[in-house]
Amino acid sequence: MKIAVLGxxxxxxxxxxxxxxxxxxxxxxxxxxxxxKATEPFMTEDFDEILNDPSVGIVVDAxxxxxxxxxxxxxxxxxxxxxxxxxxxxxxxxxxxxCRIAVDHNVNLKYEATSAGTIPIVAEIVSTTHTNYxxxxxxxxxxxxxxxxxxxxxxxxxxxxxxKEAQRLGYAEADPTADIGGFDVKNKIIILASTAYHGFVTxxxxxxxxxxxxxxxxxxxxxxxxxxxxxxxxxxxDNDYALGxxxxxxxxxxxxxxxxxxxxxxxxxxxxxxxxKFYGQGAGGAPTADALLRDIYSIFNSxxxxxxxxxxxxxxxxxxxxxxxxxxxxxxxxxxxEEIVAEAKRRNEFVAFECPELFKA
Amino acid sequence: MKIAVLGxxxxxxxxxxxxxxxxxxxxxxxxxxxxxKATEPFMTEDFDEILNDPSVGIVVDAxxxxxxxxxxxxxxxxxxxxxxxxxxxxxxxxxxxxCRIAVDHNVNLKYEATSAGTIPIVAEIVSTTHTNYxxxxxxxxxxxxxxxxxxxxxxxxxxxxxxKEAQRLGYAEADPTADIGGFDVKNKIIILASTAYHGFVTxxxxxxxxxxxxxxxxxxxxxxxxxxxxxxxxxxxDNDYALGxxxxxxxxxxxxxxxxxxxxxxxxxxxxxxxxKFYGQGAGGAPTADALLRDIYSIFNSxxxxxxxxxxxxxxxxxxxxxxxxxxxxxxxxxxxEEIVAEAKRRNEFVAFECPELFKA
Numbered sequence: 117m118k119i120a121v122l123g124x125x126x127x128x129x130x131x132x133x134x135x136x137x138x139x140x141x142x143x144x145x146x147x148x149x150x151x152x153k154a155t156e157p158f159m160t161e162d163f164d165e166i167l168n169d170p171s172v173g174i175v176v177d178a179x180x181x182x183x184x185x186x187x188x189x190x191x192x193x194x195x196x197x198x199x200x201x202x203x204x205x206x207x208x209x210x211x212x213x214x215c216r217i218a219v220d221h222n223v224n225l226k227y228e229a230t231s232a233g234t235i236p237i238v239a240e241i242v243s244t245t246h247t248n249y250x251x252x253x254x255x256x257x258x259x260x261x262x263x264x265x266x267x268x269x270x271x272x273x274x275x276x277x278x279x280k281e282a283q284r285l286g287y288a289e290a291d292p293t294a295d296i297g298g299f300d301v302k303n304k305i306i307i308l309a310s311t312a313y314h315g316f317v318t319x320x321x322x323x324x325x326x327x328x329x330x331x332x333x334x335x336x337x338x339x340x341x342x343x344x345x346x347x348x349x350x351x352x353x354d355n356d357y358a359l360g361x362x363x364x365x366x367x368x369x370x371x372x373x374x375x376x377x378x379x380x381x382x383x384x385x386x387x388x389x390x391x392x393k394f395y396g397q398g399a400g401g402a403p404t405a406d407a408l409l410r411d412i413y414s415i416f417n418s419x420x421x422x423x424x425x426x427x428x429x430x431x432x433x434x435x436x437x438x439x440x441x442x443x444x445x446x447x448x449x450x451x452x453x454e455e456i457v458a459e460a461k462r463r464n465e466f467v468a469f470e471c472p473e474l475f476k477a
Numbered sequence: 478m479k480i481a482v483l484g485x486x487x488x489x490x491x492x493x494x495x496x497x498x499x500x501x502x503x504x505x506x507x508x509x510x511x512x513x514k515a516t517e518p519f520m521t522e523d524f525d526e527i528l529n530d531p532s533v534g535i536v537v538d539a540x541x542x543x544x545x546x547x548x549x550x551x552x553x554x555x556x557x558x559x560x561x562x563x564x565x566x567x568x569x570x571x572x573x574x575x576c577r578i579a580v581d582h583n584v585n586l587k588y589e590a591t592s593a594g595t596i597p598i599v600a601e602i603v604s605t606t607h608t609n610y611x612x613x614x615x616x617x618x619x620x621x622x623x624x625x626x627x628x629x630x631x632x633x634x635x636x637x638x639x640x641k642e643a644q645r646l647g648y649a650e651a652d653p654t655a656d657i658g659g660f661d662v663k664n665k666i667i668i669l670a671s672t673a674y675h676g677f678v679t680x681x682x683x684x685x686x687x688x689x690x691x692x693x694x695x696x697x698x699x700x701x702x703x704x705x706x707x708x709x710x711x712x713x714x715d716n717d718y719a720l721g722x723x724x725x726x727x728x729x730x731x732x733x734x735x736x737x738x739x740x741x742x743x744x745x746x747x748x749x750x751x752x753x754k755f756y757g758q759g760a761g762g763a764p765t766a767d768a769l770l771r772d773i774y775s776i777f778n779s780x781x782x783x784x785x786x787x788x789x790x791x792x793x794x795x796x797x798x799x800x801x802x803x804x805x806x807x808x809x810x811x812x813x814x815e816e817i818v819a820e821a822k823r824r825n826e827f828v829a830f831e832c833p834e835l836f837k838a
Binding site for chain 2: 403413
């Protein structure tokens with residue numbers, strides 16, 4: 117089988133190198149690069165060249181920009197090619213359209229690499245839903261913010277200094293907004309909840325980041341045997357669901373409290389399997405490449421074909437399903453996650469959400 | 478597709494009930510029961526009836542005894558039927574023979590339910606090894622002993638009383654030897670290491686249980702920010718490996734230290750994915766039934782067919798690969814796990830193993 121790789125950054129290179137060194141029957145026929153960068157015979161600047169080559173079975177999207185990525189994926193699926201992508205922004209933005217095109221053209225859209233790095237959470241959700249009804253998906257889904265919180269707690273540093281350290285070490289981007297503002301987690305929880313609940317969830321959800329977190333807040337919780345982690349959370353009952361992104365109060369005795377550095381942990385709750393938790397590296401070149409390669413090989417081995425397109429349910433967003441307590445400054449506010457996040461934004465104060473339905477705080 | 482279920486205990490019943498209620502094209506054609514128990518039309522006492530029915534595609538082994546189970550599985554595979562089993566003792570005992578028969582007859586032997594309950598660890602190892610070289614597998618693989626250690630620590634009770642409580646609650650069997658002696662973990666680590674390292678590991682390995690554990694030992698470690706968990710551990714380098722079962726000293730800040738009650742956690746270490754950890758219920762009717770059902774559906778959906786039979790490596794057991802420190806009474810003894818376990822048995826004293834290669838202590 118021939119594949120085309122879009123992008124030749126760390127991840128794109130990793131994939132090419134791995135496939136070259138592997139004994140299986142997969143070849144990288146094209147690498148799409150930006151104008152002026154296609155310096156090798158197997159590189160091209162022209163996406164149509166890839167589209168028009170019927171021997172290319174899989175288009176592997178290792179680009180970072182949302183708009184280009186989305187356009188390429190759509191055209192590849194319309195041309196009857198399987199698509200494997202790491203682009204969470206593009207998938208979260210147009211998951212329904214991309215999935216419908218994939219179904220209509222009898223090809224796969226696989227997106228393991230969009231969520232929780234190397235943790236095979238999409239494959240696990242798909243496999244678990246064969247025999248389970250899933251009622252919740254939640255977790256620590258962003259390595260940058262977990263790194264910052266972990267360092268603030270263990271080294272007693274303040275947010276700004278810790279962010280700078282994360283940037284210096286390559287754990288945070290020059291523009292950290294997507295990570296620290298919770299928007300990266302938003303994309304991931306949308307993708308995971310849609311996959312788990314077999315429908316397409318809304319993108320209009322409460323999101324609160326960790327920009328206003330201080331060392332004192334963390335210390336105060338630690339003194340009470342608790343801590344804070346930025347989490348994507350979602351619950352579901354039949355065709356109703358709610359989701360959001362918010363710093364959560366958790367018990368220091370929970371697994372989540374002990375997730376170090378830039379690692380992720382994701383929990384799914386099923387009627388037969390109970391709570392399953394998956395832990396691993398949430399970002400980075402090798403973990404992302406590994407997740408893309410898993411999808412490539414699963415298509416090559418005809419594993420799980422079509423299974424992820426069972427998005428047949430019409431789901432209803434019911435914000436009342438995520439109720440709890442919000443700790444804003446010295447106040448404790450009860451309400452829905454939506455209400456609590458809105459109140460914290462109005463006050464421009466940090467909020468920590470206690471969610472009794474999902475975890476012990 | 479028609480299946481036959483061997484055994485009609487909690488797990489066997491669960492499977493029949495689930496498949497009956499499901500819309501997919503799987504039917505339970507037979508349930509094998511002991512003489513005098515086959516009271517319904519779909520039940521039989523005669524295994525040959527199942528073997529001789531060519532419409533039966535999968536034999537699902539939900540029996541508990543090793544000898545019968547092994548014999549039935551072997552005959553089913555020889556008859557060209559897929560086998561799905563929860564019987565860890567039977568698989569660990571004759572994995573190589575069963576796998577070779579399966580390969581020769583072009584059928585699947587699937588054994589997700591043998592290890593770590595509902596955690597899809599076998600499927601994850603198989604999937605991960607498509608793109609990763611695995612260098613270690615280890616974890617908390619026995620719910621009974623984790624329950625006992627957790628209760629001793631949180632309730633301050635002694636071993637004997639806690640074991641009795643576990644028996645009363647159904648977390649420990651009337652004869653608890655297999656669990657508390659580490660033999661259940663031994664079966665599981667043999668199965669998981671063989672799967673991860675693509676060869677058949679030896680059954681002649683060091684095993685030490687928790688019978689001699691006291692509240693004082695746990696308290697002493699807790700005072701130093703550490704704790705003890707019974708673990709199956711294994712490492713591998715190319716075709717060399719070592720493995721064993723022993724109470725391990727771990728840092729109180731690790732995920733393993735916070736695994737509560739009868740839950741399990743398993744870690745695999747790969748060259749691309751790094752450390753991946755999988756957490757969930759290690760035992761129980763529904764989790765075991767779920768693991769069996771996953772295997773049944775994966776055969777039905779032709780997922781991972783044959784992949785688990787890549788046991789092509791001739792592996793060498795090299796006990797020197799598991800070196801560390803053993804804490805026996807007031808002594809600290811350095812050496813291989815084999816030597817340390819032998820010394821503890823000679824003295825008839827509890828031993829806790831510190832394994833710097835695998836985890837922080």
